[in-house]
Amino acid sequence: MRRVFARRFRHLELLPIWLLTPAAIVMSVILIWPIAQGILLGFFNTRILNYNAGRYIGLANYEVLLSDPFFWNSLKVTVYYGIASMGCTYVLGLSFALLLNRSLPLRGIVRTIFILPWAVPEVVAVLIFIWMLDAQYGVVNYFLVEAGFLDAPAAWLAQADLAMPALVLITSWHQFPLALLILLAGLQTIPREEYEAAMVDGAGAFSRFIHVTLPGLRSVNVILILILILNSFRRVTMIYAMTGGGPARATETLSILTYNTAFTYQKIGYAAAIGTVLLLILLMFSLVYFFTIIHVRRDA
Amino acid sequence: MASVEFMEIAKSFGQVEAVNDISIAIEDGEFAVLVGPSGCGKSTLLRILAGLERATSGSIRVGGKVVDDLPPKDRDVAMVFQNYALYPQKTVAGNMGFPLQMRGASRSETERKVQETARILGLEDLLKRYPKQLSGGQRQRVAMGRAIIRNPSVFLFDEPLSNLDAKLRVRMRAEIKELQQRLGTTTVYVTHDQIEAITMSDKIVVMRSGRVEQVGSPLDIFDSPVNRFVAGFIGSPAMNFLEGRIVPTDDGPEFRTGSGLNCKLPEDSLRHLGQCASIGIRPEHVDLVEEGADDAFGLRISVVEPTGADTMIIARSGDDELSALIKGRHAFVPGDSIHLKPLPGMLHFFAADGTAVQP
Numbered sequence: 001m002r003r004v005f006a007r008r009f010r011h012l013e014l015l016p017i018w019l020l021t022p023a024a025i026v027m028s029v030i031l032i033w034p035i036a037q038g039i040l041l042g043f044f045n046t047r048i049l050n051y052n053a054g055r056y057i058g059l060a061n062y063e064v065l066l067s068d069p070f071f072w073n074s075l076k077v078t079v080y081y082g083i084a085s086m087g088c089t090y091v092l093g094l095s096f097a098l099l100l101n102r103s104l105p106l107r108g109i110v111r112t113i114f115i116l117p118w119a120v121p122e123v124v125a126v127l128i129f130i131w132m133l134d135a136q137y138g139v140v141n142y143f144l145v146e147a148g149f150l151d152a153p154a155a156w157l158a159q160a161d162l163a164m165p166a167l168v169l170i171t172s173w174h175q176f177p178l179a180l181l182i183l184l185a186g187l188q189t190i191p192r193e194e195y196e197a198a199m200v201d202g203a204g205a206f207s208r209f210i211h212v213t214l215p216g217l218r219s220v221n222v223i224l225i226l227i228l229i230l231n232s233f234r235r236v237t238m239i240y241a242m243t244g245g246g247p248a249r250a251t252e253t254l255s256i257l258t259y260n261t262a263f264t265y266q267k268i269g270y271a272a273a274i275g276t277v278l279l280l281i282l283l284m285f286s287l288v289y290f291f292t293i294i295h296v297r298r299d300a
Numbered sequence: 301m302a303s304v305e306f307m308e309i310a311k312s313f314g315q316v317e318a319v320n321d322i323s324i325a326i327e328d329g330e331f332a333v334l335v336g337p338s339g340c341g342k343s344t345l346l347r348i349l350a351g352l353e354r355a356t357s358g359s360i361r362v363g364g365k366v367v368d369d370l371p372p373k374d375r376d377v378a379m380v381f382q383n384y385a386l387y388p389q390k391t392v393a394g395n396m397g398f399p400l401q402m403r404g405a406s407r408s409e410t411e412r413k414v415q416e417t418a419r420i421l422g423l424e425d426l427l428k429r430y431p432k433q434l435s436g437g438q439r440q441r442v443a444m445g446r447a448i449i450r451n452p453s454v455f456l457f458d459e460p461l462s463n464l465d466a467k468l469r470v471r472m473r474a475e476i477k478e479l480q481q482r483l484g485t486t487t488v489y490v491t492h493d494q495i496e497a498i499t500m501s502d503k504i505v506v507m508r509s510g511r512v513e514q515v516g517s518p519l520d521i522f523d524s525p526v527n528r529f530v531a532g533f534i535g536s537p538a539m540n541f542l543e544g545r546i547v548p549t550d551d552g553p554e555f556r557t558g559s560g561l562n563c564k565l566p567e568d569s570l571r572h573l574g575q576c577a578s579i580g581i582r583p584e585h586v587d588l589v590e591e592g593a594d595d596a597f598g599l600r601i602s603v604v605e606p607t608g609a610d611t612m613i614i615a616r617s618g619d620d621e622l623s624a625l626i627k628g629r630h631a632f633v634p635g636d637s638i639h640l641k642p643l644p645g646m647l648h649f650f651a652a653d654g655t656a657v658q659p
Contacts, residue, residue, distance in 0.1 A: 194387060196379075200378060201398050212387065215388070216388075
C-alpha cells in the first residue's frame with residue numbers, strides 16, 4: 001500500500017516538470033537559441049551581405065562601441081525617452097484613473113473610450129499623428145498658430161529639439177490606457193474607510209491624495225513604472241515608423257540604433273554587440289521587476 | 301466636550317429609507333449606544349453625525365451648534381471604524397499623530413502627544429510597528445489612540461469590537477468604558493450586540509427599521525420595555541413570549557395559552573390587561589418548583605445547557621416554549637417533565653400590536 005502511494009507521489013512530483021517540458025523546448029528553440037546566437041555574433045565582424053565570411057574578433061566590437069559617440073548618444077536618448085514617456089504616461093493614466101474611480105454617469109462607456117488608444121495598432125497611430133503634426137496641413141500647427149502660441153507652423157518631426165517631445169506625446173497617448181487600467185485596479189483596492197478616517201482626521205482632498213491614495217498605490221506603482229520603462233526601451237515599431245531615429249539621431253534609441261546598424265549599415269556583428277548591451281540593461285530591469293513582485297506578494 | 305442633538309433626521313438612499321424622523325438628545329459626557337439589528341439605520345445615523353453622509357432632512361447640533369453644513373474635519377468629532385481603517389503605510393506613531401499633523405501641530409508637540417496617548421493605551425512599545433504587524437486588539441487600540449489624541453468633543457464608535465474574538469471583545473469593552481469614564485468625552489457608540497449596549501452605556505437608543513423604538517437607561521429598558529421588539533432584543537438569554545389571553549375566574553384573573561398553560565395574576569390587574577395578547581417572562585425570572593405547586597407550568601424538557609454556574613433549559617408544552625435559567629447545577633434529562641413558575645411581579649404584558657400594557 002505504502003509503495004503504491006510512494007510511486008504515485010513521485011509521479012505527482014514529476015508531473016509539473018513533464019507538463020512544462022513542451023513549453024520549455026519551444027522556448028529554447030525560439031528564444032534562447034536566437035539570443036545565444038545574437039550574443040555569439042557580437043564577437044564576430046560579420047556583415048550582412050557576406051554573412052559566412054565573418055571572423056572572430058574577440059571583444060573588438062565592444063571596444064569600438066565604448067568609443068562610439070553614436071552609441072553614447074543612443075544610450076542618452078533611450079534614458080530620456082524611457083523616463084519622459086513613462087512620466088507622461090503615468091500622469092495621464094493616473095489622472096484618468098482618478099476620474100474613472102469616481103461614480104460618473106456612463107462610466108462603462110467612458111472607460112471603454114479611454115481604453116481605445118491602446119487598441120489602435122502602433123503604425124496606424126503613428127500615421128495619424130504624422131498627419132496631425134504635418135508642417136503644412138497638420139491640425140496641431142493650425143490650432144497652435146490660430147491660438148497665437150506659434151508664429152509659423154513648426155516642422156515637429158524634422159526639428160531635432162521637437163521630434164523627441166512629439167514622440168513622447170504619441171507614446172503616452174498610445175500607452176496611457178495600460179497605466180489607466182493598472183492604476184484603476186490599484187485605486188479600487190484602497191478601502192473607502194481609509195478615506196473616511198482621513199476626512200474625520202482633518203485631511204482635505206490634497207492631503208487624502210498624498211496620505212491615502214499614493215501610499216495605497218505604492219506596490220502597483222513600482223510594477224507599472226518598471227513595465228513602462230521596459231516597454232519604452234524595447235520599442236521599435238512606433239519610433240521607426242515615426243522618425244526612423246532622426247532627425248540627426250535625436251530619437252535614435254538603442255533598439256533603433258541596433259536595427260539601423262544591422263540593416264542600414266549592414267554591420268550585423270557590431271549590431272549584435274549593441275543588442276547584447278541592451279539585453280543586459282533589460283535583464284537588469286527585469287531582475288528588479290522580478291524581485292519587486294516577490295516583495296509585493298510577500299507584503300500582501 | 302459637547303452635547304449632541306439629532307433633530308428629526310431622515311435619510312433615504314434612492315427609494316430606500318434608511319432612517320426616518322429621528323430625534324435624540326445626548327447629554328454632555330454621556331455614553332450613548334445606538335443598538336438594533338442589521339439594517340436598522342444605526343450606522344447611517346452615526347455617519348450623518350460624522351459628516352460622512354448628508355441627511356435628507358433634519359438637523360444635528362453638536363455643543364448647541366448646528367453642524368449640518370460642516371465637513372467632517374470641522375465637526376470636532378473623532379471616529380473609530382469597524383475595521384479600524386488604519387493607514388497601512390504609516391507606523392503606529394504615524395497613524396496616531398496624523399490628526400494632529402493635519403491640524404498643523406508642530407513635530408515636537410505631535411511627538412509628545414503620541415507618547416502621552418501611547419502611555420494611556422499601553423502602546424509605547426509598538427510605536428514603530430506597522431498595522432499589519434499588530435494583533436486585532438492592538439489595532440483597535442491604535443484606532444482609539446488616533447481618536448483620543450486630539451481631544452475631540454465627541455467620540456464616534458462604529459461597531460468597533462465586531463472584528464475581535466469573544467474574549468478580547470469582553471476586555472476591550474471594559475477598556476473603552478474605562479477610557480470614556482476617565483476622559484469624560486461624549487460618546488456615541490453603534491453596535492448590534494445588546495450586551496455591549498447594556499454593559500457600556502449610560503443611555504441606550506434601540507432602533508428598528510430606521511426608527512427609534514425606545515430611549516432610556518440600560519436598566520430602564522431592561523425592566524420596562526415599551527414593546528415586544530425591545531423586550532425580545534434587549535437581555536440575554538432572550539425573553540420568552542407566551543401567546544394567550546386573560547380570563548376572569550372565581551379565584552381572580554388568569555392567563556391562559558392556547559395549549560393549556562395558565563398562571564394566576566394579581567386580583568386588581570384585570571381592568572388594564574383586557575387587551576393583553578401575550579406575556580413575556582425573562583428566563584432568569586422563572587423558579588423551579590415541585591409538582592403540584594400553585595400556578596406552575598408543567599412542561600417537558602427538550603434541551604439542557606449547563607453553563608457551569610447555572611443551568612439553562614428549554615422546555616415545551618404543545619406550541620408553547622419556555623427557556624429558563626435555573627440557579628446552580630441540576631441533572632435534568634431531556635424528555636423529563638418539569639414545573640416552572642414565573643416570579644410574581646416580573647411578568648411583562650403585551651397587546652396584540654406588540655406594545656406593552658402596564659398592569
